[in-house]
Amino acid sequence: MPVRRKIIAGNWKMNKTATESQILVADLLEKLNKFDGAEVVICPPFTSLVSCQQALGKHTEIDLGAQNMHQETSGAYTGEISAAMLKDLFVRFVILGHSERRQYFGETDEIVNQKAHTAIKARLRPILCVGETLSEREAGKMAQVVTKQVQASCAGFTEDDWSVSVIAYEPVWAIGTGKTATPEQAQEVHALIRATVEKMAGKAISDKLRIQYGGSVKPDNARLLLNQPDIDGALVGGASLDAESFVAIIKNACQKEEIS
Numbered sequence: 394m395p396v397r398r399k400i401i402a403g404n405w406k407m408n409k410t411a412t413e414s415q416i417l418v419a420d421l422l423e424k425l426n427k428f429d430g431a432e433v434v435i436c437p438p439f440t441s442l443v444s445c446q447q448a449l450g451k452h453t454e455i456d457l458g459a460q461n462m463h464q465e466t467s468g469a470y471t472g473e474i475s476a477a478m479l480k481d482l483f484v485r486f487v488i489l490g491h492s493e494r495r496q497y498f499g500e501t502d503e504i505v506n507q508k509a510h511t512a513i514k515a516r517l518r519p520i521l522c523v524g525e526t527l528s529e530r531e532a533g534k535m536a537q538v539v540t541k542q543v544q545a546s547c548a549g550f551t552e553d554d555w556s557v558s559v560i561a562y563e564p565v566w567a568i569g570t571g572k573t574a575t576p577e578q579a580q581e582v583h584a585l586i587r588a589t590v591e592k593m594a595g596k597a598i599s600d601k602l603r604i605q606y607g608g609s610v611k612p613d614n615a616r617l618l619l620n621q622p623d624i625d626g627a628l629v630g631g632a633s634l635d636a637e638s639f640v641a642i643i644k645n646a647c648q649k650e651e652i653s
Contacts, residue, residue: 403633567608
């Protein structure tokens, strides 16, 4: 089995001003000095991308990501951000298809797929979010929903496209609720996602694909989650807004849980 480097991304959502973001980045850099045990990404609001990039400077401990982008390269789309605009700010990753974008802004799998292709063409690395609602899980539709989201969101991917992409499994019922999927529940879905990708693109590609877990990830549950065989990192929400909590999660990505 190939060794997949853990990737921990912080989704700040609509939090932190540009000034507050610089303070948080400085705190993270101090706590992560020369840390290279996992790939670390921060995804601040658009208004904080410049200040975060300036705060990061030449430090390589942390990559910069964005929370969304438009599927078109340019045009009359008031209030939107293009891939080229992100790339010009040294953004490397972009979150696409987050459940909040799907729920509040009507994004479909097809739109997410368009965005993914646009991002990759601009040499951005997409973090593609999938996940079921509580009603879908309780109705026994988890596998059907997640499989369809993966297939549709990643339709038309080439081997090179897969190699720069990350999938994030976020059960909608666990985002911001304080509820977390058990390690066994999370592993089950991650294994399903990997099996789906294997059917789409082959075992060699699915073995290399990194799949994150997201949904109320905290320092006290991160290690057990991140020790599951198909969980390759975390997409962290609220806990990423506090440097101490976020760093604790990051460092848990590099430790093995002792099982008695």
